[in-house]
Amino acid sequence: MSDTPTTTAPRLLDDFSLEMTGKDVAHLEEARGAIPPGTRINITFLGNEPPELRLSAARAAARLGFVPVPHLSARRLRSRAETAEFLAALREAGAAEEVFVVGGDPAVPQGPYADALSLLRSGLLQEYGVRHVGVSGYPEGHPAIGEPVLWSAIEEKAAALREQGLAGGVITQFGFDVEPVLRWVEDLRERGVDLPVRVGVPGPAGVRRLLSYATRFGVGTGAGIARKYGFSLTNLMGTAGPDRFVRALAERYDAGRHGDLGLHFYTFGGIGATADWVAAQT
Numbered sequence: 280m281s282d283t284p285t286t287t288a289p290r291l292l293d294d295f296s297l298e299m300t301g302k303d304v305a306h307l308e309e310a311r312g313a314i315p316p317g318t319r320i321n322i323t324f325l326g327n328e329p330p331e332l333r334l335s336a337a338r339a340a341a342r343l344g345f346v347p348v349p350h351l352s353a354r355r356l357r358s359r360a361e362t363a364e365f366l367a368a369l370r371e372a373g374a375a376e377e378v379f380v381v382g383g384d385p386a387v388p389q390g391p392y393a394d395a396l397s398l399l400r401s402g403l404l405q406e407y408g409v410r411h412v413g414v415s416g417y418p419e420g421h422p423a424i425g426e427p428v429l430w431s432a433i434e435e436k437a438a439a440l441r442e443q444g445l446a447g448g449v450i451t452q453f454g455f456d457v458e459p460v461l462r463w464v465e466d467l468r469e470r471g472v473d474l475p476v477r478v479g480v481p482g483p484a485g486v487r488r489l490l491s492y493a494t495r496f497g498v499g500t501g502a503g504i505a506r507k508y509g510f511s512l513t514n515l516m517g518t519a520g521p522d523r524f525v526r527a528l529a530e531r532y533d534a535g536r537h538g539d540l541g542l543h544f545y546t547f548g549g550i551g552a553t554a555d556w557v558a559a560q561t
């Protein structure tokens with residue numbers, strides 16, 4: 280129904296998720312009133328944040344009435360015992376039901392899990408009460424991982440989730456261009472993966488910051504993409520929000536072809552700005 284974008288857009292935003300780091304707890308507290316109760320709040324697993332900081336973020340999200348979705352970065356986990364300890368603490372915090380499992384940026388795994396799949400297959404997650412696992416998707420590829428590897432990884436993870444009796448979903452790497460996202464989702468569906476997909480996009484933020492994260496994670500920002508998204512590569516002082524991106528996604532989203540789609544906002548230090556932006560859309 281591409282001729283009724285205004286009725287489709289709120290649907291995509293009905294059950295959005297937000298991503299924060301351990302350092303954003305005060306921002307979450309400030310923004311709480313602008314975020315619908317029960318919203319999923321993902322907690323990034325940064326290498327430079329100690330587990331206690333991530334745990335305090337998970338606790339804060341639960342205490343404020345949201346659903347914490349802590350991330351586990353497989354390659355950063357140094358042992359099965361360390362992983363079990365983190366999961367036990369999450370369970371204690373009421374934050375273990377939903378997690379997001381990602382490979383992890385270290386070029387060499389720091390412990391027994393070389394990828395998300397090995398953690399999924401370890402049996403540990405269920406032991407600590409995990410019921411729903413998010414995995415990542417890369418509509419524009421990944422700078423260090425080839426396309427065929429990415430495709431087999433996501434197919435194997437979807438199969439492993441089924442085998443392990445875990446519910447799941449996909450969250451895509453943030454991007455600035457809707458076209459590759461929808462093409463990728465169609466490809467995913469043709470490969471038989473029917474997991475719900477949350478399309479990752481940055482919340483409103485300064486252009487300089489967006490570009491620096493994009494560079495850091497190998498996300499494309501060509502001049503054409505920038506224009507479509509609504510920022511200029513030469514005006515680094517400006518800010519840019521996902522207005523056009525979300526509008527374009529809503530216009531082109533066809534549930535018959537794309538299955539279950541939602542939105543995931545990478546807030547990059549601005550959870551309040553993102554919450555306000557979403558609230559202003561409805």
Ligand SMILES: NC(=O)C1=CN([C@@H]2O[C@H](COP(=O)(O)OP(=O)(O)OC[C@H]3O[C@@H](n4cnc5c(N)ncnc54)[C@H](O)[C@@H]3O)[C@@H](O)[C@H]2O)C=CC1
Binds near residue numbers: 385
């Ligand atoms: N999308 C996101 O929000 C985030 C993505 N990442 C990064 O994305 C990458 C892939 O994660 P997943 O999609 O979960 O992959 P995965 O764990 O499912 O692995 C897929 C394949 O790529 C290989 N691989 C994984 N990480 C790698 C790395 N850092 N360098 C070289 N090869 C690697 C694995 O051995 C496996 O063959 C990782 O580098 C991860 O840190 C990290 C944090 C958040």
Ligand SMILES: Nc1nc(=O)c2c([nH]1)NC[C@@H]1CN(c3ccc(C(=O)N[C@@H](CCC(=O)O)C(=O)O)cc3)CN21
Binds near residue numbers: 300301
């Ligand atoms: N390949 C890959 N690796 C990642 O680690 C990664 C992705 N992709 N995609 C996006 C998510 C979100 N990520 C991040 C990483 C760092 C901050 C961060 O450092 N935030 C600052 C505040 C904002 C700022 O000052 O820029 C912080 O201090 O927490 C946030 C999200 C990491 N993520």
